[in-house]
Amino acid sequence: MRLNIYKLSFQALIFFIVIISSYFSINALSGNRFEYIVYGGYVFDNIPLRIDALSGWMILIINITMLTGSIYGMKYLKHYEKRKANLAMHYVLIPFFHISMLMVCIVQNFLAFLVVWELMAISSFLLVILEYWKKETINAGLNYMIQSHIGIIFLTIAFIWVISQTGSYDFKSIETFSAKMAPEMGILLFVILMIGFGFKAGFVPLHTWLPYAHPAAPSHVSGMMSGVIIKLGIFGILRTLLLIKGNYLIIGEIILLVSVLSGLYGVILAIVQHNLKKLLAYHSIENIGIIGIGIGIGTIGLGLKNDFLAVTGFTGGLLHILNHSLFKSMLFYGAGNVYQATGILNIDRLGGLIRTMPKTASMFLVASLAICGLPPFNGFISEFLIYSGLFAGLKSESFAFSLLILLVIIGLVMIGGLALFCFTKAFGIVFLGSARSEYSKEPKEAPIQMLLPQYLIAALILAIGLFPQYILKLLLNPVLLFLPQLSKNVTDVYFAKLSVLSSIGFTGFIIILLFSAIYFIRNRVQRKRVIEISQTWSCGYTAPTPRMQFTASSYTKTYSNIVKPLLKTNKTETEIISIFPIEAEYSYSFYDKMEYLLIDKNLKLLKKFLYKLDFLQNGRIQSYAMYGLFFIVLIILFTYMEYLSKFLFDFFR
């Protein structure tokens, strides 16, 4: 009872935050900037709070995901009802987390930004480790924690550099910095910031925390993380782009290359995953890549002073941020439904859930179609915008640049095709066919509170897919922010794009109409015919069992043979040596090669080095006292360093 009251007040709090911040966000999206300067005392100096259209757009995305996530989470957490203390902590943290994310979009003071950025990292870390009693969860959480702090180091370095050059804590000093310094310095600053933010966004090769943290977290938290946290990394990059004045062409090409790499690498690894949530996590990396391609094209457009490129690129990228937050959170909620119904996340052991959980299955299907970028859903709209930018960029002056763009197009096409491969597998194996293992209990459809958020998101997905022109009006101001040389031309280009998008919406309607008409005719014709229910055709074999079905591993077998060089394969095999058969075993799994090369190998080296210092920790109090003394002497020496060096200098002269 008391928990219920807490829950209700928690929900009310989230609603309250959403309403207040949405007011500011919609205000900002309609073109009214908000600016307020708080005096933060001696340490922080002035803290400017600014909500421009970009912040407004991000706040909107955060609010949608937090709203659906908190509704979903209330029911999802029922599973953990016995652990009251953990639950209470969890409920407290969610609003905390929400506010810290909102503040990240608003605060524009270097130091204060780092503080809220850190708050966001810590609160999300604590949300991830809800199931702290599991070893993998703690490992995943710590991995996330450490990597996000490495990101913060990079941010700090960049900020200190700017502060030392300009003396101001305001974000605007990046602008003065890049105006003052040589253009190469601007690019260097951008690269450092991009690495810092890239850790959050999950750009390859900074992505390795993501496939661990997402599966370990409870599903609503995975949805929020994948939906919004990683987008805040993108937000950071966008914010930097707004402030930095440098060679946009080179910056854009850097973003473009990293993004294509992320997109391809993410989806290539996603396909071979057997854990449903891990698969979705790798897909987040892919989608970050797609967003990045859009932003890269937009930035190149700025560099080339090509309005069309800039407009389509940024619109596509910004819209894909929203789109991905919608369908990815929905997919994670779907995975959560499956997990709570069966207790299994291994795709190879699932199957046939569409019969017991038809609503979850349909919602998962809608989200899968949307993430593959298929019309008439929302993913296609943003991908279409990015494509049209790319095709416009193809007709450029230099061959090298055209070739780069063509490679990006090929990359994006491959990403689309691989995503289709991946989600036919994910949906087909999890929900279709018959069960591939015995479920411990009969799977039941998820309760309405868990389905409701998914219905809501599905409605949004379809709305964006069928009426893209309206959402584009909302995006006008955020996009114009990136095009300061605001000419009438830009808005014209923008609205010309709008009319094209409305014909895509129109095509969506044609598909739906044609489908309903043909399906109606089909049912009319079939009604008069004999319909039989029989076994699946199995080549005349009369006793097929569910174990004979295609599994996820067999579905991806041909594919994994092709991409083998890009993966690290772990194989265990019992060799048969004796004459008589013994119990034999064969298993293989794929491992992220980049993680192995960049993280695991280096960690091993680091450990090897650290073990050499093992003798220091010998358990004798005497030595510890000696270390203390040694340390104090060292400190004293350091304090008088200047005198000491002068003394020594004089002495030897």
Next chain:
Amino acid sequence: MLNIVLIIIVSFLFTGIIDRTKNKLTGRKGSPIMQPMKDVFRLFWKGSVFSGTTSFIFSIAPTIYFTTTLTAVLMIPFSNSAGIISFNGDFILFAYILGLGKFFNIISALDTGSSFEGMGASREALFSMIAEPAFFILLGSLSILSGQTSFLHIYNLIYHSNLLPVYVTSLIVSVALIMFILLLIENSRIPIDDPKTHLELTMIHEVMILDNSGFDLGLIVYSGFLKFAIYGSLIANLFMTANNSILQNLLIFFGIQFVCAVTVGFVETFLARYRINQNPQIIFSVSSIALLIFIGVMILNGKFN
């Protein structure tokens, strides 16, 4: 509207002509040209058998597959008259709409829980993914020439670019060749896939629809015919110019479609199917040929100076 009518007419005949060619070449009498279409109509009026494992996905998928193919038909131009759906970048939508149909086709195969159909589904998903870039590279290269990104403009402006006719012709012929290979891949014909093979293990497309019957099977089979006509008209459009009279264009349209169908027949008679594990390399090579066209276009545009 004309283009839709024309494509539907061609779709009625295309497979019949292929079969007739094969029959003639192997010294058989052959069935009437309309026989495949008659089979489809017969299927429409038959009852059907559903597997007990299947769900609603299985019953909506064929309709969606057919719908998407039909929508794709609406986008094909005829010489200088646009399709019903035509805008800048419509070929992207074209490819993705066909992708939507493929998605449902694949999951409906997985819906049966059969090991054979899963195999077909896996192959279809993989091979169509590998074939996809070639189409985009081709249209991308052509869009460089025309500066526009809709089917209508891409096709119309090839002739208006200020290139020597000899270049234009060689360009068009090579594009048509790749389009033809794409036609073979997309319609699961020899040398990638063999629709008439007797063994489930070696099939790609046919094995996916083992469990479909009656009206649904009819829809799937007819969608295949439509796809032939769609790719055929994409090729035919390359050779039609706005300067021609409509009669000339009609002649070119039917002529090219006829040539395509006969060539498919020839290919099927004289070539064997490739080994399935070599298919990816072969399909990839199509993309690399397309890449050559891109470079050719770049040279023609004087980008190497």
